[in-house]
Structure formats: C-alpha cells, structure tokens
Amino acid sequence: MSVTSELSHDGQELTITIKGRFDFAAHQDFRTAYEGAAGAPRRFVVDLKGTSYLDSSALGMLLLLRGHAGGENSDIRLVNSNQDVETILIISNFSKLFKIG
Numbered sequence: 300m301s302v303t304s305e306l307s308h309d310g311q312e313l314t315i316t317i318k319g320r321f322d323f324a325a326h327q328d329f330r331t332a333y334e335g336a337a338g339a340p341r342r343f344v345v346d347l348k349g350t351s352y353l354d355s356s357a358l359g360m361l362l363l364l365r366g367h368a369g370g371e372n373s374d375i376r377l378v379n380s381n382q383d384v385e386t387i388l389i390i391s392n393f394s395k396l397f398k399i400g
Contacts, residue, residue: 302328306336313340315364318349321357321384329360333367343368348379353387365396376400 300319306312315332317325333343343364347353365373376398377388388399 300325300328302332304332304336306338306340310338311340312342312344314344314346316346316349320352321347321350321360322352322354323356326356326360330363333364342374342376344376344378346379347377347381347384350380350384353384358387358391358393361393361397374398 300317300321302315302317302325304313304315307314313333313336315329317329321329333340345361345364361375361377365375368375377393378400380388380399385399388394388397393399
C-alpha cells in the first residue's frame with residue numbers, strides 16, 4: 300500500500316493516489332496527504348487506479364477528507380477505480396457525496 304499526493308502548479312488541486320489495499324493501514328498516510336498540503340487546495344482528486352481493495356475504514360477516510368474539504372461545498376472526484384471498487388462506492392451511496400468517474 301502506498302499513498303502519494305501531488306499539488307497542481309496553481310495550488311488549487313490536490314491529487315491523492317492510492318496503490319494497493321485502501322484500508323485502515325492507510326489511515327495516517329491518507330490523512331497526512333491532505334492535511335500536509337501546502338496552501339489550501341480547493342479541489343481534490345483521489346486516484347484509485349492502483350487500488351485493489353477498499354473497505355469500510357476507507358469509506359470513513361473519504362468522509363473525513365470531505366469534511367476537511369468543506370463538507371457539502373467540497374469538490375472531490377474519485378477517479379480511475381476498477382469495477383469492484385466502483386461497485387462498493389455506488390452501493391455505499393458515495394455517488395451522492397462525491398463525483399465518481
């Protein structure tokens with residue numbers, strides 16, 4: 300499991316990339332990825348291209364990111380998920396809270 304982040308050149312968008320299992324073991328790294336970002340990004344992208352597994356603790360971490368990013372006013376996209384991960388997100392009604400795709 301690895302979590303990396305990259306801030307856009309204008310400092311407005313933070314991309315967090317998760318590879319491997321997205322579970323409780325990723326909690327501290329995931330939190331550090333967005334809390335440690337320079338400035339105050341207005342948009343967040345969570346790239347799940349390399350994510351092989353996602354559990355309920357990962358869903359909770361995404362909700363913590365949403366709260367950090369402004370709750371209802373947040374701009375967060377969950378992108379590049381495989382079919383299994385996307386199914387979990389949709390069944391969990393995360394499509395109502397995040398932009399998925």
